[in-house]
Amino acid sequence: MFVGRRQEIQELKALLTLKKSSFVVIKGRRRIGKSTLVRMFSRDCSHFYEFAGLAPSDKTTAITQKMEFTQLLARQGIPGVDSQDWSDIFWHLAQVVKKKRTVIFLDEISWMADKDETFLAKLKNAWDLYFSREDKIILIVCGSISSWIDKNLLSHSGFLGRVDLELTLKELSLTDCQQFFQSRKTQLSTLDKISLLSVTGGVPRYLEDIRPNDTAENNLLRMCFKSSGLLFNEFDKIFHDLFDKRAPLYKKILSSLIKGPQSLQTLLDDMHINKSGIYSDYLNDLVTAGFVSRDYTWNLNNGALRNLSRYRIRDNYVRFYLKYIEPHKQQIIKGDFAASLLAKLPQWSTIMGLQFENLILANRQHIFKYLSLVPEDILNDGPFYQTKTKLQEGCQIDFLIHTKSRNLFVCEIKRSSTMITKSIVDEVAKKIKLLKIPRFFSVRPVLIFCGQIDPELYELDFFDKIISADDLLNN
Numbered sequence: 001m002f003v004g005r006r007q008e009i010q011e012l013k014a015l016l017t018l019k020k021s022s023f024v025v026i027k028g029r030r031r032i033g034k035s036t037l038v039r040m041f042s043r044d045c046s047h048f049y050e051f052a053g054l055a056p057s058d059k060t061t062a063i064t065q066k067m068e069f070t071q072l073l074a075r076q077g078i079p080g081v082d083s084q085d086w087s088d089i090f091w092h093l094a095q096v097v098k099k100k101r102t103v104i105f106l107d108e109i110s111w112m113a114d115k116d117e118t119f120l121a122k123l124k125n126a127w128d129l130y131f132s133r134e135d136k137i138i139l140i141v142c143g144s145i146s147s148w149i150d151k152n153l154l155s156h157s158g159f160l161g162r163v164d165l166e167l168t169l170k171e172l173s174l175t176d177c178q179q180f181f182q183s184r185k186t187q188l189s190t191l192d193k194i195s196l197l198s199v200t201g202g203v204p205r206y207l208e209d210i211r212p213n214d215t216a217e218n219n220l221l222r223m224c225f226k227s228s229g230l231l232f233n234e235f236d237k238i239f240h241d242l243f244d245k246r247a248p249l250y251k252k253i254l255s256s257l258i259k260g261p262q263s264l265q266t267l268l269d270d271m272h273i274n275k276s277g278i279y280s281d282y283l284n285d286l287v288t289a290g291f292v293s294r295d296y297t298w299n300l301n302n303g304a305l306r307n308l309s310r311y312r313i314r315d316n317y318v319r320f321y322l323k324y325i326e327p328h329k330q331q332i333i334k335g336d337f338a339a340s341l342l343a344k345l346p347q348w349s350t351i352m353g354l355q356f357e358n359l360i361l362a363n364r365q366h367i368f369k370y371l372s373l374v375p376e377d378i379l380n381d382g383p384f385y386q387t388k389t390k391l392q393e394g395c396q397i398d399f400l401i402h403t404k405s406r407n408l409f410v411c412e413i414k415r416s417s418t419m420i421t422k423s424i425v426d427e428v429a430k431k432i433k434l435l436k437i438p439r440f441f442s443v444r445p446v447l448i449f450c451g452q453i454d455p456e457l458y459e460l461d462f463f464d465k466i467i468s469a470d471d472l473l474n475n
Helices: 006-015 034-044 062-075 086-096 109-113 119-129 146-154 174-186 190-200 216-224 234-257 264-270 277-288 316-333 339-344 348-361 364-370 423-434 456-460 469-474
Strands: 022-027 047-052 102-107 137-143 165-168 292-298 305-313 378-386 395-403 407-420 442-453 465-468
Touching: 006 022, 006 034, 006 165, 022 034, 022 146, 034 047, 034 102, 034 137, 047 062, 062 086, 062 109, 086 119, 102 109, 109 119, 109 137, 109 146, 137 146, 146 277, 174 190, 174 469, 190 216, 190 316, 190 348, 190 407, 190 442, 190 469, 216 316, 234 264, 234 277, 234 292, 234 305, 234 316, 264 277, 264 305, 277 292, 292 378, 305 316, 305 378, 316 348, 348 364, 348 395, 348 407, 364 395, 364 465, 395 423, 407 423, 423 442, 423 456, 442 469, 465 469
Parallel strands: 022 137, 022 165, 047 102, 102 137, 407 442, 442 465
Antiparallel strands: 292 305, 378 395, 395 407
């Protein structure tokens, strides 16, 4: 199933109209659909060659990467290339694609370059000497290690000015996710859909594993809480493939962040580590890869970003895995975990509420639409933290939108399997009272919810806008 990616397909198709060759870089976390996007786009091209690097392991070497590439050449109609030099390999490929509308796809390029310091230099030369001199070649390189791509391609002087299009694939939007529920999307409750999406996020490969003819509880049990489930060992697989021997270090950071958003210093203190630049680099890797978000707070008077920032896990699956799957691994392997245990897990409602909040933050464009805001109107947006000082109380806003017209949209995000009552008005009113609001600013409370809502909330006329999860899924 290929869903969404309309903007990305449009940008790629625009390259077909150019009378020149194009160099494209696509990045994004594993399972996000990079390879599928390229294959769908390439249906409009008469010739398509696909190559994939071998995942790092003790047996993977620079030689085995070249051998894999030449074998893939042979399987795609270019036999007889057995050179151990990338320059020769690229030259042979260039001779075949001359004067043809061709897409050349190098998937997981960081793996191809692993343990071979000459790979990128020879790819750059091949582009300059062969591919770029044609007028019908589109060279697409993909990678799941976004920080590697940034450092070695996008920011590297050797490729400066050579990249024609850069795409970063993120999770599918809520409206696109609806299509994975197929014809039963009108029969399934919004709460069931949100429960599933709160765990899988908008990651296409995970969504493909959902069985719409089964309950949300049974789907989560099968996918997450059985040793054969797709999401049971997924964390270890993707982190080993992405970070190899450093995977435990990245996991250590995430295991600390599972407790909640933290500043760099708080995070290091929690891990009992002295301040170190290397951990800042690791955090940046996780941010660039899309697993972690760094949320800055800002000055409400002028919109200027402050130095204060907090890191949080933004990937819904990673958060859920560390919180609920990993602690029960042995119980799951023994087969002792039942669907009836899901709702009985400690703080189940709380963690699903946090998962829903994360899901909404990843779909903030939908919120802008409902508030009739365009990006040009917005000065800053995101989770907002007001630190406690002698002159002000501390407070935390789930999602704050600060517009150029001096409006503050204070968004409360709430998921509940029971009735959301009018007591939420007092909760939000208290936050607004603690918020240090500049003069001449308007405060506009917004409720974003999943579940049932007390009709009296509408009658109280406290919220400027009440947005349901059903609204976000269907519009």
